[in-house]
Amino acid sequence: MYIRPVAAIAALCLLGSVSLTQAADKPSDPEIAHIAYTAGAIDIEAAKQAIAKSKNKNVVAFAKDMVRDHEAVNQQALDLVKKLNVTPEDNATSQALSKAAADERKKLGGLKGAAFDKAYVDNEVAYHKQVNGALETLLIPSAGNGELKSLLETGLKIFQGHQQHAEHVASELK
Amino acid sequence: MLAPILGAGMAQAETIQVTIDKMAFSPADIEAKAGDTIEWINGDILAHTATVKGGFDVMLPPKKSASLVVEKVGLFDYYCRFHPNMKGHIAVSAP
Numbered sequence: 338m339y340i341r342p343v344a345a346i347a348a349l350c351l352l353g354s355v356s357l358t359q360a361a362d363k364p365s366d367p368e369i370a371h372i373a374y375t376a377g378a379i380d381i382e383a384a385k386q387a388i389a390k391s392k393n394k395n396v397v398a399f400a401k402d403m404v405r406d407h408e409a410v411n412q413q414a415l416d417l418v419k420k421l422n423v424t425p426e427d428n429a430t431s432q433a434l435s436k437a438a439a440d441e442r443k444k445l446g447g448l449k450g451a452a453f454d455k456a457y458v459d460n461e462v463a464y465h466k467q468v469n470g471a472l473e474t475l476l477i478p479s480a481g482n483g484e485l486k487s488l489l490e491t492g493l494k495i496f497q498g499h500q501q502h503a504e505h506v507a508s509e510l511k
Numbered sequence: 512m513l514a515p516i517l518g519a520g521m522a523q524a525e526t527i528q529v530t531i532d533k534m535a536f537s538p539a540d541i542e543a544k545a546g547d548t549i550e551w552i553n554g555d556i557l558a559h560t561a562t563v564k565g566g567f568d569v570m571l572p573p574k575k576s577a578s579l580v581v582e583k584v585g586l587f588d589y590y591c592r593f594h595p596n597m598k599g600h601i602a603v604s605a606p
Contacts, residue, residue: 402593409557409573494533495557501596 363479364428370418371425372434372476373489376468377407377414379438380461386442387457396454399506403461403499410492417488451510458507465500469493524606526550526578529599531559531571536599543581544606550578560592561599568592 364372380403387400418425441460448456472493480486526548530537533555543549551561553571561569561579566587569577581587581603591597 405593406557413556491533491556495555498534498594498596502594505595 364430364476365426366421366481366485367423367426368428368430369476369480369485369489370414370423371427371431372471373492374411374414374425375431375434377411379434380464381407381411382438382442383445383457383461383464386445387453390445390449391454391457392450393454393510395506395509396458399458399461399502402502406495406499410488410495413488417484421482421484423482455507455510458503458510461503462500462507465496465503469496469500472496524548524580528552529561531555531597534594534597536561536597539598540600540602542602542604544604545582545584546580546606547603548578548580549601550576552576558593559597561589562592563587563589 384400384403384407388397388404391397391400445453445456445460472489477486477489477493480489524546525544527541527543528550529541529552531551531553534557536551541549549561551559551569551571553559553573553575556573558573559571561567561571561577567579567589569579571577581601584603584605587601587603589599589601
């Protein structure tokens with residue numbers, strides 16, 4: 338597999354409509370911390386929406402797993418930036434992620450029942466795939482601090498597990 | 512091996528450790544004798560469980576360990592309820 342930062346940024350751009358050229362440079366540690374935290378917070382929001390809306394036991398259980406895990410990882414991230422005395426910096430990638438997530442949340446908000454469940458879980462598969470791709474090809478290789486890199490690597494393992502879990506839930510919905 | 516042992520004394524129960532690191536049980540496959548203790552050491556920052564469908568359900572809080580004495584002889588597939596792709600297997604034989 339060949340790796341290009343630009344490709345990773347393209348992968349992060351969920352709808353393809355947001356220009357991320359500014360972020361094509363290697364992100365700094367404060368930016369990486371911000372992107373990673375934002376990506377987690379987005380998934381927690383999405384999960385809370387699913388817990389409130391879904392009646393499907395597997396979907397709700399999956400969403401609760403997402404809240405539990407992403408809150409745990411984000412807490413570790415907060416503890417680490419505090420320890421390292423780093424202030425996470427907002428950046429174009431974080432903003433594009435947040436914008437795409439807000440659009441998705443709105444779209445999901447208009448769906449109900451099985452249609453909602455399918456759209457939520459399909460998006461969880463796609464979202465984790467995109468975030469994992471960005472972690473592997475851009476965020477982990479760009480991280481300067483060893484502890485930040487290690488937390489991102491742990492996060493990648495966790496989110497790969499989430500992706501598989503989401504794929505499994507998706508296959509059961511069909 | 513057949514179970515009844517005459518005069519050989521009781522086999523010493525052992526503790527078998529399984530560590531959890533980055534969403535995996537290691538070793539994933541273990542062998543135990545009835546009466547042995549399985550100790551799961553969760554090194555992850557996440558909560559996990561060691562759960563057998565219709566059987567035991569051991570909660571493994573982040574960075575904590577928990578254990579269980581296996582009493583029943585048999586083959587047990589277990590998994591983490593929070594991360595169903597995490598799987599392990601215990602073969603329990605007679606002591």
